[in-house]
Amino acid sequence: MHLYKLLSRRILIGVGIMGNVFEEVVKEYRLFKNRDVLSPHYLPSELPFREEEIRELSQKIAPVLSGRKPENVFIYGKTGTGKTAVTKKVLSDLNDYARSHNIPAMGIYVNGMRESEHSVLLKLVRHLDPSRDLIGYSTSAVYDKLLELIDGRGLRLVVALDEIDMIKRLRDLIYRLNRANDELERGSISIIGISNNPTFKEQLDARTRSTLCEVELVFPPYNAEQLRIILEQRAQEAFKEGAVAPEAISLAAALAAKHSGDARYALQLLLRAGDIAEEEGAPRVEREHVERARQLVEEEIVYEMVASLPEQHRAVLMALASLKLGKKGVSSFGGEKVVTSGLLYSYYRKVAEDHVLTPVSDRQFREYLNELETYGIISVKTAGKGFRGNTRIVDLNVDPAKLLAVVRRSL
Ligand SMILES: Nc1ncnc2c1ncn2[C@@H]1O[C@H](COP(=O)(O)OP(=O)(O)O)[C@@H](O)[C@H]1O
Numbered sequence: 001m002h003l004y005k006l007l008s009r010r011i012l013i014g015v016g017i018m019g020n021v022f023e024e025v026v027k028e029y030r031l032f033k034n035r036d037v038l039s040p041h042y043l044p045s046e047l048p049f050r051e052e053e054i055r056e057l058s059q060k061i062a063p064v065l066s067g068r069k070p071e072n073v074f075i076y077g078k079t080g081t082g083k084t085a086v087t088k089k090v091l092s093d094l095n096d097y098a099r100s101h102n103i104p105a106m107g108i109y110v111n112g113m114r115e116s117e118h119s120v121l122l123k124l125v126r127h128l129d130p131s132r133d134l135i136g137y138s139t140s141a142v143y144d145k146l147l148e149l150i151d152g153r154g155l156r157l158v159v160a161l162d163e164i165d166m167i168k169r170l171r172d173l174i175y176r177l178n179r180a181n182d183e184l185e186r187g188s189i190s191i192i193g194i195s196n197n198p199t200f201k202e203q204l205d206a207r208t209r210s211t212l213c214e215v216e217l218v219f220p221p222y223n224a225e226q227l228r229i230i231l232e233q234r235a236q237e238a239f240k241e242g243a244v245a246p247e248a249i250s251l252a253a254a255l256a257a258k259h260s261g262d263a264r265y266a267l268q269l270l271l272r273a274g275d276i277a278e279e280e281g282a283p284r285v286e287r288e289h290v291e292r293a294r295q296l297v298e299e300e301i302v303y304e305m306v307a308s309l310p311e312q313h314r315a316v317l318m319a320l321a322s323l324k325l326g327k328k329g330v331s332s333f334g335g336e337k338v339v340t341s342g343l344l345y346s347y348y349r350k351v352a353e354d355h356v357l358t359p360v361s362d363r364q365f366r367e368y369l370n371e372l373e374t375y376g377i378i379s380v381k382t383a384g385k386g387f388r389g390n391t392r393i394v395d396l397n398v399d400p401a402k403l404l405a406v407v408r409r410s411l
């Protein structure tokens with residue numbers, strides 16, 4: 001963030017009182033042609049190495065175009081493997097096709113972050129009829145409206161629920177959306193569920209799982225060579241000609257390949273390397289800029305991830321960061337401050353209560369620790385000598401003060 005501040009400060013100093021300020025601001029980018037192309041929200045027109053996935057997904061949902069209900073699809077794969085981009089592309093093509101052929105079929109994309117059963121149903125109704133104001137309606141009433149709208153048009157609906165693990169009362173939502181197919185006289189609802197978490201499916205109860213996972217698509221991570229080609233393509237749109245050294249792109253691709261084949265990480269590296277090179281007035285983005293961008297991007301990704309976690313997970317992290325900062329009685333062992341899982345659990349309970357959350361059971365708490373460890377934000381190990389039985393030590397893999405600041409803002 002401070003990079004932008006530096007940039008804008010320089011812009012202001014540079015402008016003085018002459019001329020149109022925007023001319024100077026535009027001139028300020030010596031390397032970027034269109035920086036937005038590297039933003040995670042940009043949807044590229046081409047998705048190399050995902051032709052197969054695009055074909056499979058479109059084949060699975062194609063029945064909506066001939067008046068039949070497709071099976072529900074569950075898509076999973078690590079972060080940055082193109083799940084969101086592919087789904088958006090397929091739904092957008094579906095909508096274009098349905099519109100131009102006058103077929104009552106429609107795809108709606110919903111990101112599950114901070115959504116609940118109620119808010120998702122509300123979004124679907126609003127999408128189908130923006131004039132309808134359903135504030136204050138019960139969930140059942142919103143659901144009835146949704147059925148009415150679908151039935152009225154005989155609509156075949158495909159609802160993509162991205163980051164599906166974040167949705168509150170997901171079980172009820174899936175149950176309801178699926179039951180709609182028994183209640184509707186005309187039309188149908190199919191679901192595309194998307195998750196970054198490979199173990200999410202196992203956490204679902206048997207009924208939700210069998211409903212949601214009628215068809216499964218797994219997105220594999222990209223390798224270094226694929227990432228290099230993806231980056232090259234994007235760099236051509238984002239940077240002026242010759243503004244990026246090929247070795248800089250190769251390095252970003254290699255680093256992202258090690259970072260579980262994450263295309264988003266690769267793009268972010270290139271974006272920040274570009275910012276750093278712009279900031280220091282370098283004539284070209286070099287390897288060295290990518291190397292320096294690395295630390296920055298790793299922090300950004302951790303913090304974005306933390307902000308997107310469910311409240312309970314954030315409460316656990318808040319408790320751990322506070323303990324690490326020595327705010328509460330941390331046991332000291334051999335001169336080193338350590339946090340045992342027992343201490344963390346009791347402090348977590350307090351943090352949860354302070355934030356009007358109901359503390360979860362010890363068993364569920366251990367499940368949270370496993371998940372946070374999977375995300376790479378904490379490490380858990382057995383304490384060993386000097387500790388009772390199977391005491392576990394929980395460590396934080398990021399700076400506790402910075403983490404605390406992020407969690408506080410979002411809890
Ligand atoms: N095959 C690809 N070609 C070009 N860009 C891609 C490709 N796959 C992913 N991306 C880009 O990488 C970023 C992450 O992709 P995204 O679809 O959000 O991944 P996921 O949803 O699996 O986490 C996005 O900016 C996306 O545009």
Ligand SMILES: [Mg+2]
Binds near residue numbers: 084085162
């Ligand atoms: Mg995604």
